[in-house]
Amino acid sequence: MPAGTALASVDARQTEALLRRLEWTVVRRLDGLLQGDYRTLFRGFGLDLADLREYRPGDDVRHIDWNVTARLQTPHVREYQEDREVSVWFLLDLSGSVGFGSGSVSKRDLLSDFTTVMALLLTRYGNRVGALLYGGATDAGASVVPARSGRRHLLHLLDRMHGTPAASPGDTRLRDLLERARAVAKHRSVLFVVSDFISAPGWQASLQMLARRHEVVAVRLVDPLEMALPDLGLVVLQDAETAEQMFVDTHDPAFRKRFAAAAQAREDELRLAFTQAGVACLTLSTYARLDLALLHFTRRRRHRQGAAATAKQENGPKEAA
Structure with missing residues (x-):
């Protein structure tokens, strides 16, 4: 058997194994907890008059x-008559910083598990799923997996995702991924932007443009070590995007305080960007359970949808009067 064929068979078996593991450990648990909530989490964009x-x-x-x-x-x-089937696109940031993880789970592992679980839940009811795979600034452009339905297509999408190599050093330009999505997603769709949002500036305007046409959810991948540094003495830190290294003294309380302040400033900046773009944000931590995070997000989203519908009904007659 040629080496390439053998490698492909191994990758396919690994993808199947991941799918079975997540079906048992996450999807079945969500089936019991959500009790069908995810089926109406993203409604169709009815096209029939x-x-x-x-x-x-x-x-x-x-x-x-x-x-x-x-x-x-x-x-x-x-x-319109509601079309319950939707097209869903996963915009996957596979740049260098996504490979980081201070524990047993990296942000890329989290990205893989989230995409697998959501794609499996969505394809169960005939929805179409596709993906854009962005490997960083050295990529000529994000590779595209067209939106289709069915388990075989789901396995193909996951196999492509797992087969995308770790990015070479270079600044991430998230704007390139978002602009590519604008060109690929022709019809109104649900878009999951799965990233740690560590990127060169300029992506915020592109996110706003996407949200004008599509229903966009920002899925942010985080690791606790990115928010606060423990007292470890002298350590070497390496920039996952540029591979630049530097010595830092984590024993210095003033340094740790400046690090935490910079991290909080970035949190505030991201929160403002998502609010201005009008997109929901789902934060996933490498130290938290994926099923509970999805459950909390789903319940919160349904509560907001219900509150918005109630406000619309209450305000309509008053304004008309």
Whole structure:
């Protein structure tokens, strides 16, 4: 058997083993805890015209039918029959910093587990999943796995993800991945941007542009050691993006305080960027359970959706009056 064929067989077996492990350890647990919540977590973007009715305050102005409005001299909006199947894209940042992990689980392991679990849950009900694999600044462009359904396609996507090598040293340009997604995702879709968001500046505007057309969720990968340094004395730190090394004295309380302040400033900057873009953020830690993080995010999202729908119903009649 040729070496390439043997390697491919090993990779395929590893992908199947990962899928079975996560089905037993995470997916089945989520089935019991969510009780179907994830089935309506991301609703379809109905494309079939069902009816026309007069505009009411709070309606989405993008659904106004301008031809009917001009003819009847009264604003009318289009109502759609919901298409429950959605296209989901995983925008996967596989750059150098994602390989970091201070414990037994790296951020790349977390990325792999999250993508596997979500893709499995979504494809169970006929949704289409695809991926953009970004290996860092040295990549000519993110490679694309088209959005399709079915278990065989899911295995292909995961195999491509696992087969993408660790990135060579170089600054991450997350903007390149987001701009590539704008070109690839032609129709309204759900986009998971899975990254630690350690990147050259300039990606925030691209994220806002994506969120105008698609439903975007920022899945942020974090490790506790990135937020605070323990007292370890003199240590060598290496930049995972550039491979630059430097000696630091972690025994110095002032240094640890400056490190924590810089980490908090970055937290605030990211939180502001996600808020301005209007995207939800799911934070996954290398030291936390994936199933509980997904459960908490799902429940929080459904609560917000319910609150928004209630506010719309309460405000509509008052404004009309």
